[in-house]
Amino acid sequence: MKENKKIPPATVKRLPLYLQCLDQVSDNEIGISSSKLAELAKVNDAQVRRDLSYLGTLGTRGVGYDISTLRNQLQLELGLVEGWSAVIVGIGNLGSALAHYGGFREKGFGIVGLFDDDPKKINSQVAGLVIKPLSDLEKYCEKFNVAIGIIATPGEHAQSVADKLIGCGVRSILNFAPVLLKNVPNVQIRSVDLSQELQILSYYLDRPILKAVD
Amino acid sequence: MKENKKIPPATVKRLPLYLQCLDQVSDNEIGISSSKLAELAKVNDAQVRRDLSYLGTLGTRGVGYDISTLRNQLQLELGLVEGWSAVIVGIGNLGSALAHYGGFREKGFGIVGLFDDDPKKINSQVAGLVIKPLSDLEKYCEKFNVAIGIIATPGEHAQSVADKLIGCGVRSILNFAPVLLKNVPNVQIRSVDLSQELQILSYYLDRPILKAVD
DNA sequence: TAAGTTAGTAAAATATGGAAACAATCCCTA
DNA sequence: TAGGGATTGTTTCCATATTTTACTAACTTA
Incomplete structure (x- = not known):
């Protein structure tokens, strides 16, 4: 620390x-x-x-x-030499894309598990990893000492997934679901909402004088 | 306006x-x-x-x-009633995921074209749209009056794609490539760098007292 | 040694944002 | 119709964060 x-x-x-x-x-x-x-x-x-x-x-x-x-x-x-382990929950299109994304590994993050509760997806492979049911989450988190959870589920499941992740000892969450997750002490949460980004762009689209910041 | x-x-x-x-x-x-x-x-x-x-x-x-x-x-x-048209350039995993992403359409944005210069991808379908070569970009932008360009290419191609988009009259760019695009007057650029988001999380992971903002 | 460069830092300037507070306005009920 | 309760619109102030300026310390080269 x-x-x-x-x-x-x-x-x-x-x-x-x-x-x-x-x-x-x-x-x-x-x-x-x-x-x-x-x-x-x-x-x-x-x-x-x-x-x-x-x-x-x-x-x-x-x-x-x-x-x-x-x-x-x-x-x-930035802690990039710590070799943090991460899991991705919700292996839809976005989750798969994140699983394939090389930028994470390149910066020292290791994706060690993919999780989804859709029976049709469980046991299939994505990016060299087998998709597991959420019931296996705890086991994985212990085994790999997972520090980061990436949520790419639909909005309606995001909060319960977040709760599960936190319950498993995950201390950081990167959330791509379009919902505001509950704040929990000592857990860092960052949200990336693709649709919101586009909406902000849209606002400035009508107002070329103004400049979007950040 | x-x-x-x-x-x-x-x-x-x-x-x-x-x-x-x-x-x-x-x-x-x-x-x-x-x-x-x-x-x-x-x-x-x-x-x-x-x-x-x-x-x-x-x-x-x-x-x-x-x-x-x-x-x-x-x-x-927010300009969500304007029915802005958007194109996605770079149909890798992330580009495909964005093409499938329902949140855009739901908020009034229409994805009207997918572009990639990989011959293996051209003419294949993703999310009901046929992938076209970049040489078709201008035609599409005129036809659909495209206002928004979404860049999901590797970093090395992002700037040239951005230049092309701007050349075609696109006034807003949402960039997912891990590079800093050149600033152009009257063109709004927003960047989402997945790896940077994770790096920021990683910083705060070692410092549970501090709280990440925004 | 002198001139030119460049980092480190203190301090000023700026911008921004958030909270508090209160008057204005509306609804409801007796 | 008057009064009480609720809630917005808006002003004002406060706190804080951020950027910029400006200056000093330290190094390099000629």
Whole structure:
């Protein structure tokens, strides 16, 4: 467990972005300046320095940041070296897509189980994993020490699935169902609602002067 | 084109949420109070009244809001009655999932075309639509007056696809590729990066005291 | 050693958002 | 028809978060 030096949420949201930007830098580059990174991430350079200063003293004045040190530190701070295990519940189209999605593994997350209660799906394979019934959830969570639950069920089942996941000791939930999940102490919940994203876009579509943020 | 009375971004983000909450209300309920809606949306009741006041004078003092009026006004403000047409580019697992996703149509968006440049995919069907090559994009955009482009390609193709979409007159882009797209005046871009969402979760996983926001 | 670069950080400026509070308005009932 | 209770619309204030500025410290190169 890390100590809780508080990093502002706005900064936390930019850390994965910085990591992504570093991947765009040519492999023979060894260092990078805050202004160059700022340009890639499309933020102010002082912002970059300030954000990175939360991770410690990483750069060298007059020189810049060593790319590999920076990458390591970002990964460390974000917990990407912990090898968190995740399960996906609800293996419809979206769940399957998430199961196949390479970006998770690439960042150090391991999908260790797929779950669905549809008898027609149980025991079939997706992305090299066998779909199991929810009754097997607890067993899996113990065996693999699952920390993250990804919910891709229809809205009406999301809350009960969330409850089950939390009951199994899962401490973080990424929710794709279009419902607002109950808040539970010590459980982190992030929701991605595809339809809401499109609705927000739609609002700004009629108002080209305004600029959507974030 | 709507006049540009400025609604704060934080409010715009809550409007689809209110709409979602209204769907949870029993059908024989005819009205709803700000406090009840606040409870469903998990926000302060003053917040609800303030947010809704941006849409005009919808409620009745001493009574509350008429649900169907409120719903209509939310849909109107969000542009959900405009019948925007959208295309999806990149019909991999995620693109297919998005094509099947019912939440879009339900909210008034019509997916009118699927595009991919993989010869193995072209002319095959997904969700009742035939996958077309990108060279057909312009034709479709004109024919259907496409306003929204959804990008679900690998990161390396996302920017060129975005350029093409914008060239075809698309004014809003929902981007699922893990790259930062170039900003273009009068084009709205929203990005959803699945891996970044998980990374943010991962940060807070090690720090149970802190609470992730938004 | 001097000039040029660049990180780290304190502090100011800005923006935003949330909560409280209250007057205005409506419904209901006696 | 008057009064009490309920609930919105809106103003105002407060708190806080975020961004930017500006400056100092430290390094590199010539």
